[in-house]
Amino acid sequence: MEEEACLQQFLGDNLELEIINVKHNPLKDEDIKAIVSIELHPDVRKWLPDYAYEDFDKEFKDYKKFFQDLQNNNKVEVLVARVNGRIVGFLALWRMVEYEEHVRSIGVSVHPDYRKKGIATKLVKKAIELAKELGAKKLIIETLEENIAMRRVAEKLKFKLEYVRRSREFKDGSRHNEYVYLLSL
Numbered sequence: 001m002e003e004e005a006c007l008q009q010f011l012g013d014n015l016e017l018e019i020i021n022v023k024h025n026p027l028k029d030e031d032i033k034a035i036v037s038i039e040l041h042p043d044v045r046k047w048l049p050d051y052a053y054e055d056f057d058k059e060f061k062d063y064k065k066f067f068q069d070l071q072n073n074n075k076v077e078v079l080v081a082r083v084n085g086r087i088v089g090f091l092a093l094w095r096m097v098e099y100e101e102h103v104r105s106i107g108v109s110v111h112p113d114y115r116k117k118g119i120a121t122k123l124v125k126k127a128i129e130l131a132k133e134l135g136a137k138k139l140i141i142e143t144l145e146e147n148i149a150m151r152r153v154a155e156k157l158k159f160k161l162e163y164v165r166r167s168r169e170f171k172d173g174s175r176h177n178e179y180v181y182l183l184s185l
């Protein structure tokens with residue numbers, strides 16, 4: 001609840017956005033709490049097929065450990081979007097075991113109060129630059145057919161629809177088509 005109140009006070013036109021690579025700028029506890037509150041928001045969780053609900057404290061503990069180990073984790077890069085200093089969105093660039101070595105996969109979330117302001121687009125653009133620096137050759141975005149916002153971001157940035165994974169089962173038992181977008185770098 002406290003996180004929600006903090007996020008809302010920055011709404012308005014005077015928004016200063018920064019995109020930051022977490023490996024070069026370690027996060028404080030309050031930053032990790034902002035990330036967890038985004039990830040636990042119902043309008044974020046409903047789009048994530050594998051997400052199992054955990055309470056805030058449990059999630060915070062897991063994320064804190066993840067960020068403490070991040071420097072030594074060569075499977076993932078993390079970018080955060082700060083608006084007037086506060087984290088309102090983040091992106092993970094994953095090296096996936098199921099894909100080849102030079103393929104990276106993008107997961108991105110933006111707090112609902114800050115959507116449609118181009119934040120995800122800027123995060124993904126930065127991730128494209130970072131992936132190139134890391135020597136990746138292909139980027140993947142997997143998203144639900146119904147996720148118009150994510151599909152729009154992918155298509156705006158010239159990702160091509162590679163295939164549709166039909167009727168994927170969610171943790172809640174429902175089935176949805178998943179769109180798999182690919183960008184050759």
Ligand SMILES: CC(C)(COP(=O)(O)OP(=O)(O)OC[C@H]1O[C@@H](n2cnc3c(N)ncnc32)[C@H](O)[C@@H]1OP(=O)(O)O)[C@@H](O)C(=O)NCCC(=O)NCCS
Pocket residue numbers: 043044045047048107108109110111114115116117118119120121122142143144147148149150152153156
């Ligand atoms: C998907 C998500 C990251 C987009 O974040 P965002 O910062 O709002 O994205 P942007 O503002 O950069 O771009 C969104 C685009 O989609 C468009 N859009 C959003 N909702 C839309 C809708 N319902 N119908 C049509 N277009 C829509 C926006 O207008 C914008 O396009 P534009 O720049 O041409 O106007 C955000 O909605 C989110 O966090 N969703 C929940 C988590 C999630 O789904 N993550 C992706 C899992 S793969």
